[in-house]
Amino acid sequence: MRALTLVLILFVAGIQAELWIGKGSLPYVVTLKSELAQAEAANVQARARNAQLQAELRDLREGLEMVEEKARSELRMIKPDEIYVQVHH
Structure with missing residues (x-):
């Protein structure tokens, strides 16, 4: 029974460790959200520049x-x- 309890405690500790410091952890998610926000801002700037260049090209x-x-x-x-052809009306 003690071995089963120890295995379950280790299992829960492993899951908690992954949750707090692993790839799916809260700090990792916050970092990804920050990177996403920066990428979206860069995309907005790029779209604005593209629209400006398209307007200049059209002009x-x-x-x-x-x-x-x-x-x-x-x-x-x-x-x-x-060939130049002049027509009088």
Whole structure:
């Protein structure tokens, strides 16, 4: 009976040790939550930067299209592989 009691005490002590200092322990979980919060903050910053870069890229594309349109209509510029045809109405 004493051996069984000793085995059960050791078993409970092992479980408690894992709970307090092991991989599933409270300090480990707190550390993981902190790392998760930092990663989420970094993701928010990265998403904001990506949105800003996408907006800049869109502005550049639209700006280049506008410049090309003005060059074609006002300066009668054509691309090297194009043929200019003028139609009067």
